[in-house]
Amino acid sequence: MRAVVISRHGGPDVLELRELPRPAAPGPGQVRVSVRAAGLNHLDLWVRRGHPGLHVDLPFIPGSDLAGVVESVGEGVTRVRAGQSVVAYPALFCHQCAACLAGRQNHCRSYAILGENTSGGLCDEIVLPERNLFPLPEGLSFVQGAAFPLAWLTSWHMLTRKVVLQPGDWVLIQAAASGTGVAALQIARLFGARVIATAGSDEKCRRLLELGAEHVVDHRSGELRARVKAVTDGRGCTVVLDHLGAETFSLSLGCLAREGRYLTCGGTTGPELHFDVRHLFIKHQRIIGSTMGDVGDFQTLLAHMGPPPAAGAALRGLWPVVHQEFSLSQVSQAHAELESRQVIGKVVVKLEL
Numbered sequence: 001m002r003a004v005v006i007s008r009h010g011g012p013d014v015l016e017l018r019e020l021p022r023p024a025a026p027g028p029g030q031v032r033v034s035v036r037a038a039g040l041n042h043l044d045l046w047v048r049r050g051h052p053g054l055h056v057d058l059p060f061i062p063g064s065d066l067a068g069v070v071e072s073v074g075e076g077v078t079r080v081r082a083g084q085s086v087v088a089y090p091a092l093f094c095h096q097c098a099a100c101l102a103g104r105q106n107h108c109r110s111y112a113i114l115g116e117n118t119s120g121g122l123c124d125e126i127v128l129p130e131r132n133l134f135p136l137p138e139g140l141s142f143v144q145g146a147a148f149p150l151a152w153l154t155s156w157h158m159l160t161r162k163v164v165l166q167p168g169d170w171v172l173i174q175a176a177a178s179g180t181g182v183a184a185l186q187i188a189r190l191f192g193a194r195v196i197a198t199a200g201s202d203e204k205c206r207r208l209l210e211l212g213a214e215h216v217v218d219h220r221s222g223e224l225r226a227r228v229k230a231v232t233d234g235r236g237c238t239v240v241l242d243h244l245g246a247e248t249f250s251l252s253l254g255c256l257a258r259e260g261r262y263l264t265c266g267g268t269t270g271p272e273l274h275f276d277v278r279h280l281f282i283k284h285q286r287i288i289g290s291t292m293g294d295v296g297d298f299q300t301l302l303a304h305m306g307p308p309p310a311a312g313a314a315l316r317g318l319w320p321v322v323h324q325e326f327s328l329s330q331v332s333q334a335h336a337e338l339e340s341r342q343v344i345g346k347v348v349v350k351l352e353l
């Protein structure tokens, strides 16, 4: 089978397309999936570049998000059948520990994200546990199916479990054109919250307004705090979602209302945050960390997920936003596109048969 392999860390040129043996036939409770599309995440850039604290056993197949067709099933598999179109929950978990038994799989000590902690989906075939696979939502192509799992799951867990959004909440989403940003924008709208989004280009700002943001601020303008104050009657945003970390943290906190909640699922511009703790306690604010989401979150997300609305139609439910698709032989270009910071939504690699 064809597989994208990283045998050393570095730039997009370290991604090699190789011929590898097919994975072994699925054992009891396992399923072999013929992958038709694999979505990229910012995580793929970390895995490719390498960074302290991340251990990747090289050579390694990256790719967290995948959609495909069930090729064969192992003994005892009942939830999916050969020929069925599926999408994968993007991490493995032990299914036995207290966290897993309580349905909190993203707290499992053995939690392993596909394409980061365990071999991923940028290949023709992958064997996964039956419990990781779910029917591809009606009306979605494989490319669309591979364009949402990790990012939408992460934002769903933050905005429905770590906080419970209420109609009338003002949500500030930093870097809202990113995968988790676009997902958060849709989820906030679903719950009747109002969104102020930031982005770094006119094109991104235009698309975010189309996708339902009420206000968009170009982060290069230096006007974010003033705009947030003006829009929220001086109160600030009740929820701030910011995965950028160091570069935007103090500005984000400055936009947060009394009793506001700052949510983080990443630190793409740097991991260390500095702030004046007096503002935090005087305003009764909370800083909340979150990563991924559990299987229940994923199932609920799938129930809301459908094809994109037709041009000019009302925005309803959730849908994947595909920026661009690439073929498997163009995977280095796909990474370069993701690194260009021009992306709105998701970059997806399509695996032609």
Ligand SMILES: [Zn+2]
Residues within 6 Å of the ligand: 093, 094, 095, 096, 097, 098, 099, 100, 101, 108, 109, 110
């Ligand atoms: Zn577990």
